[in-house]
Amino acid sequence: MADINEIAKVFVDFYYGNFDADRKNLRNVYKDISMLTFEGQQIRGVNGIIEKLTSLGFQRIQHKIQTVDAQPSHPSAGSILISVTGQLLTDNEENPQRFSQTFQLVPDGPGNYFIYNDIFRLCYM
Numbered sequence: 001m002a003d004i005n006e007i008a009k010v011f012v013d014f015y016y017g018n019f020d021a022d023r024k025n026l027r028n029v030y031k032d033i034s035m036l037t038f039e040g041q042q043i044r045g046v047n048g049i050i051e052k053l054t055s056l057g058f059q060r061i062q063h064k065i066q067t068v069d070a071q072p073s074h075p076s077a078g079s080i081l082i083s084v085t086g087q088l089l090t091d092n093e094e095n096p097q098r099f100s101q102t103f104q105l106v107p108d109g110p111g112n113y114f115i116y117n118d119i120f121r122l123c124y125m
Helices: 003-021 021-029 044-052
Strands: 029-038 041-044 063-072 077-088 098-107 114-125
Touching: 003 021, 003 029, 003 063, 003 077, 021 029, 021 044, 021 114, 029 044, 041 044, 063 098, 077 114
Parallel strands: 029 114
Antiparallel strands: 029 041, 063 077, 077 098, 098 114
């Protein structure tokens, strides 16, 4: 069995690297059965999710990951639950915002996963 912590690290590097470069590149990690909850708004399906991500009101973004935790979610299905915390900077802002994001990855062929669930929240103090 693959090490879920290594899978989580590779996934997180891929996801945020693509998010920061061009959010449209994330189309292949979602499916029509995927669901994103973004600040309480629920969106189902790859087209709606990508539309939401590309319509966010900033041009540039940089994620600074602080923690990545992973657990097996449903062992017989091979799913993985990943929790991420960090900071993000948008456009020319100097003060980073804290965020929390949780993913449930589901196997999609040998060595591949897709995002079944994605929950994102900004963390206000």
